[in-house]
Amino acid sequence: MDKFLRVDGLVVPLDRANVDTDAIIPKQFLKSIKRTGFGPNLFDEWRYLDHGEPGMDNSRRPLNPDFVLNQPRYHGAQILLARENFGCGSSREHAPWALDDYGFRAIIAPSFADIFCNNCFKNGLLPIVLDAASVDDLFQGVTATPGYHLKIDLEQQIITAPNGMVYRFEVDAFRKNCLLNGLDDIGLTLQHVREIKEYEARRKSEAPWLFT
Amino acid sequence: MGTQTLYDKLWNSHVVHEEPDGTTLIYIDRHLVHEVTSPQAFEGLRLAGRKPWRIASMLAVADHNVPTTDRTQGIADPISRLQVETLDSNCDELGITEFRMADVRQGIVHVIGPEQGATLPGMTVVCGDSHTSTHGAFAALAFGIGTSEVEHVMATQCLLMKKARAMQVLVDGALGRGVTAKDLVLAVIGKIGTAGGTGYAIEFAGSAIRALTMEGRMTVCNMAIEAGARAGMIAADDTTISYLKGRPFAPQGELWDKAVGYWRTLHSDEGAQFDKVVLLDAAEIKPQVTWGTSPEMVVAVDGNVPDPAREDDPVKRGSIELSLKYMGLQPNTPITEIQIDKVFIGSCTNARIEDLRAAAEVIRGKHVAANVKLAMAVPGSGLVKQQAEREGLDKIFVEAGFEWREPGCSMCLAMNADRLEPGERCASTSNRNFEGRQGPGGRTHLVSPEMAAAAAIAGHFVDARNL
Numbered sequence A: 001m002d003k004f005l006r007v008d009g010l011v012v013p014l015d016r017a018n019v020d021t022d023a024i025i026p027k028q029f030l031k032s033i034k035r036t037g038f039g040p041n042l043f044d045e046w047r048y049l050d051h052g053e054p055g056m057d058n059s060r061r062p063l064n065p066d067f068v069l070n071q072p073r074y075h076g077a078q079i080l081l082a083r084e085n086f087g088c089g090s091s092r093e094h095a096p097w098a099l100d101d102y103g104f105r106a107i108i109a110p111s112f113a114d115i116f117c118n119n120c121f122k123n124g125l126l127p128i129v130l131d132a133a134s135v136d137d138l139f140q141g142v143t144a145t146p147g148y149h150l151k152i153d154l155e156q157q158i159i160t161a162p163n164g165m166v167y168r169f170e171v172d173a174f175r176k177n178c179l180l181n182g183l184d185d186i187g188l189t190l191q192h193v194r195e196i197k198e199y200e201a202r203r204k205s206e207a208p209w210l211f212t
Numbered sequence B: 001m002g003t004q005t006l007y008d009k010l011w012n013s014h015v016v017h018e019e020p021d022g023t024t025l026i027y028i029d030r031h032l033v034h035e036v037t038s039p040q041a042f043e044g045l046r047l048a049g050r051k052p053w054r055i056a057s058m059l060a061v062a063d064h065n066v067p068t069t070d071r072t073q074g075i076a077d078p079i080s081r082l083q084v085e086t087l088d089s090n091c092d093e094l095g096i097t098e099f100r101m102a103d104v105r106q107g108i109v110h111v112i113g114p115e116q117g118a119t120l121p122g123m124t125v126v127c128g129d130s131h132t133s134t135h136g137a138f139a140a141l142a143f144g145i146g147t148s149e150v151e152h153v154m155a156t157q158c159l160l161m162k163k164a165r166a167m168q169v170l171v172d173g174a175l176g177r178g179v180t181a182k183d184l185v186l187a188v189i190g191k192i193g194t195a196g197g198t199g200y201a202i203e204f205a206g207s208a209i210r211a212l213t214m215e216g217r218m219t220v221c222n223m224a225i226e227a228g229a230r231a232g233m234i235a236a237d238d239t240t241i242s243y244l245k246g247r248p249f250a251p252q253g254e255l256w257d258k259a260v261g262y263w264r265t266l267h268s269d270e271g272a273q274f275d276k277v278v279l280l281d282a283a284e285i286k287p288q289v290t291w292g293t294s295p296e297m298v299v300a301v302d303g304n305v306p307d308p309a310r311e312d313d314p315v316k317r318g319s320i321e322l323s324l325k326y327m328g329l330q331p332n333t334p335i336t337e338i339q340i341d342k343v344f345i346g347s348c349t350n351a352r353i354e355d356l357r358a359a360a361e362v363i364r365g366k367h368v369a370a371n372v373k374l375a376m377a378v379p380g381s382g383l384v385k386q387q388a389e390r391e392g393l394d395k396i397f398v399e400a401g402f403e404w405r406e407p408g409c410s411m412c413l414a415m416n417a418d419r420l421e422p423g424e425r426c427a428s429t430s431n432r433n434f435e436g437r438q439g440p441g442g443r444t445h446l447v448s449p450e451m452a453a454a455a456a457i458a459g460h461f462v463d464a465r466n467l
């Protein structure tokens, strides 16, 4: 996993609550057996005017000019600003893969769905929860100001807006450490092999039917 | 240990290691695998030169991509076919038990786990699928995981997580005649919202829950994720135990007796504390119909489509407007005036034998309305299908004008050929009404099997109790 330290990125506002993972990456793209290449189909149904299927040349498809990601001022955005319950629905990790592949490094919202949030951390994508009023502030800032950038500092757990406002955010210490150091969860867990084996032995004597 | 909730008991019995900050290594007893979320995990394992920790804990099946029509032809779509073949070859290579497409035990992963007795009380159960919460109906700690976590469980038999908060949804009283587990859970979601359970593990309790069959309990826990909770669960009791007796993966003989003794302890202790309690009166719940693009957008069948003008919160008002536009609905329209084009009876929410029986009861001797272009019944597994055919349910469906299909996820998410066309409106027994879920531009209304069957006959939503 790539390390995540700091991002100074262009922000794009997606002003909808309950954006679900079906919207982030529609199911026809889940047929892929790879982890990469989902970026061009991120938000496919909102982003294009035609119906997308795997294998299409996305550069030739008609774009929906009303969809925020298609507006030239937001090209190259690395930070997605969203509303509550972002990422609800299916557990598909294809959703963070698509966001990451598109170029996003962080998502800011008042709340995230649990599984999605977990999946983001596993892929070096930082989900940041801010209170609804702060998120409102940022929405106002980004819509009013072309070229609106935010600076995110994970180490310090702060976001700095162009007007100098600083927003503090919380992040789980363990996950922060993994992101900052690009640590692999499996490798970390395998440091506990002995404990896993001891647990298994104990459990087997208590509840042998679980091991048949 | 003092008084414990069911969640406490399940959690505590699976702790392998705990860090001071609460990050915990939790042992996983059962790992269910399907074709969509596993290929990258198998690949990751291979690239790292790792082997699965405990192959016997795994059970695999292809369900999302499989055709529900004649299977002797295989899968027509080459990309879907490759995904299913990838699962087959991964399972072959590693010796993982898999129910192949031609196996009568094949079906939706959340239907076959319990059906086989592969889901047992006291277990931790995971699958790369958010509706893994279904298995919590057996007093198991069951939750969906992403593909990185699938790989993590394969490699280590454990997951790193923090304990969630505990919520109790207490539903007392008796459900009225014709009101189902589906209506109950939709009413819960309508009450707490799709993010209401975020960060919680929900235990469903109360006399209305205890009165449910295992099928009904699975329907309720299935949709815990639609309330934002990764896990839903219900205490074990006689209903749980008699459902499991004799199932192929369930313990037998002396082990069975020992297991049952343990299972009887799997309930929240008297006086156990929850972080949040939500109360519902079962008697007040009516048949439910969703009108929008989120499961919380739900009303009783005798209600109306809401009017955004009456919503004060601007974010909520915006969501209602967007949903109504997508759904092609006018504010204040009575639910019973909404005409439908298709009917889907299936999915891991409602494709078990009782669901099919209940729907068949409604349509027996009647015929699908002329405006309904397609009505399909898709059993949750090959064994459910076989049982239904033994009872003659297939004939009732076919005579009423339904298509009787092979088992799989089907039009619940339309990854195979079963889907809505743009603008088509569907009465569906599945669990998600998101935009495009059942096909791009398709419009989904979530209902119980009885309500879907009644809508098929009437051509529009109608209170199944009055049909």
Ligand code: SF4
Pocket: B063, B064, B108, B109, B110, B129, B131, B347, B348, B349, B408, B409, B412, B413, B430, B431
């Ligand atoms: S039936 Fe639907 S919700 Fe259930 S596992 Fe299949 S796709 Fe997911």
